[in-house]
Amino acid sequence: MNYLTDLTEETISDFRKRYGSEPETVVAAPGRVNLIGEHTDYNDGFVFPMAIERYTVIAAGPGKESGSAPRRGIVYSGNMNEEAEVLLEGAIAPEKEVKWYSYIQGTIAGCLEKGLNPPAFQAVLHSNVPLGGGLSSSASLEVATATLMETISKKKLDPVEKALLCQKAEHEYAGMPCGIMDQFISAMGEKGKAMLLDCRSRVPKMIPLENPEILIMITNSNVKHKLTGSEYPERRRSCEQAAAIMGVAKLRDASLDLLEKYRADLQKGDGLLYRRAHHVITEDDRTVNMAEALVREDWDAVGSLMFASHHSLQYDFEVSCPEIDILVDIARSLTGAGGVIGSRITGGGFGGCSVSLVRADKFESVQRCFEEEYYKKTGIKPTIFATRPAQGAAVIRS
Numbered sequence: 001m002n003y004l005t006d007l008t009e010e011t012i013s014d015f016r017k018r019y020g021s022e023p024e025t026v027v028a029a030p031g032r033v034n035l036i037g038e039h040t041d042y043n044d045g046f047v048f049p050m051a052i053e054r055y056t057v058i059a060a061g062p063g064k065e066s067g068s069a070p071r072r073g074i075v076y077s078g079n080m081n082e083e084a085e086v087l088l089e090g091a092i093a094p095e096k097e098v099k100w101y102s103y104i105q106g107t108i109a110g111c112l113e114k115g116l117n118p119p120a121f122q123a124v125l126h127s128n129v130p131l132g133g134g135l136s137s138s139a140s141l142e143v144a145t146a147t148l149m150e151t152i153s154k155k156k157l158d159p160v161e162k163a164l165l166c167q168k169a170e171h172e173y174a175g176m177p178c179g180i181m182d183q184f185i186s187a188m189g190e191k192g193k194a195m196l197l198d199c200r201s202r203v204p205k206m207i208p209l210e211n212p213e214i215l216i217m218i219t220n221s222n223v224k225h226k227l228t229g230s231e232y233p234e235r236r237r238s239c240e241q242a243a244a245i246m247g248v249a250k251l252r253d254a255s256l257d258l259l260e261k262y263r264a265d266l267q268k269g270d271g272l273l274y275r276r277a278h279h280v281i282t283e284d285d286r287t288v289n290m291a292e293a294l295v296r297e298d299w300d301a302v303g304s305l306m307f308a309s310h311h312s313l314q315y316d317f318e319v320s321c322p323e324i325d326i327l328v329d330i331a332r333s334l335t336g337a338g339g340v341i342g343s344r345i346t347g348g349g350f351g352g353c354s355v356s357l358v359r360a361d362k363f364e365s366v367q368r369c370f371e372e373e374y375y376k377k378t379g380i381k382p383t384i385f386a387t388r389p390a391q392g393a394a395v396i397r398s
């Protein structure tokens with residue numbers, strides 16, 4: 001099964017049925033998995049994501065110009081089975097309640113600010129990035145929208161500018177103060193490569209990950225813990241406080257020596273700031289080391305770094321959850337002859353997915369074992385798939 005071809009055909013056929021014509025433009029943008037480097041992007045540190053073979057596809061054709069009323073676009077979401085109208089000109093204020101099309105409207109607002117002038121359109125969108133599973137379904141929707149706006153406006157944005165305006169849409173229209181990782185990789189991913197991104201210089205370095213003997217396995221725990229939504233901003237704030245105590249602009253600038261020097265101050269109260277900073281400082285190192293280990297194909301080192309990252313996210317940064325810890329424990333029991341190289345939680349945390357590097361010839365037995373053991377321990381069926389690094393945003397038809 002080719003997830004892009006099938007989804008594209010489904011989206012085009014839906015467009016034909018809905019609007020009775022052939023779409024002129026078709027675009028796609030992938031979700032992502034982060035191999036390592038978690039909660040480091042907003043600390044100006046390093047991340048190491050790759051695009052996955054799961055996408056948001058949008059098919060579009062010309063819409064009706066609405067006379068003197070502000071120009072509009074119409075988008076039907078196959079996932080939501082709902083149609084929405086978005087504004088294509090004028091000042092566009094975010095709505096109070098976040099809706100699925102808020103991401104689209106926010107991205108369009110950013111494109112208008114950058115001088116794009118999209119004509120009225122009608123569109124159908126479908127996505128096979130699991131929604132809310134920590135694989136950046138929202139970034140793929142934003143980047144697909146920006147790619148559609150570029151194409152129908154016949155003007156290309158600078159890719160960094162494009163990723164940044166998508167991030168801004170997420171901040172302002174979806175109320176999520178995310179870092180830059182998800183939008184960067186969805187916009188700029190390359191087939192067969194993971195992206196080592198220095199979030200300060202914003203210069204990506206593409207690292208080949210094409211060994212046919214290795215698969216990237218994604219396991220959706222199928223849990224999303226009900227949180228107030230304040231955890232992510234809280235983590236950001238703790239990092240800023242820790243950096244301020246150590247007198248550095250961002251945790252990227254701190255070292256373990258500096259952390260020890262300020263240990264007493266950082267450990268005041270519950271010791272939380274010390275642990276948060278300890279995670280970020282060590283995770284930055286692990287991320288750079290992992291990219292190097294991948295180039296050397298030093299799988300032992302890759303595995304140790306992934307497990308160490310999970311440990312740090314579990315105990316220092318406290319963004320894991322019992323279900324994902326169980327998945328990582330299962331992975332740990334399958335290292336060596338079992339076929340697992342390494343495993344960790346991926347994305348923002350509190351549920352979602354784990355990412356594991358697995359020997360391709362052992363994939364099926366690893367998958368079976370994950371399914372059985374996880375079900376035995378939690379009563380939940382996980383959803384598992386293997387992927388290779390995919391291409392970032394693309395225009396399929398124009």
Ligand code: GLA
Binds near residue numbers: 038042179348
């Ligand atoms: C979410 C955010 C990213 C990043 C990760 C944690 O996915 O969107 O910017 O901060 O969490 O690494």
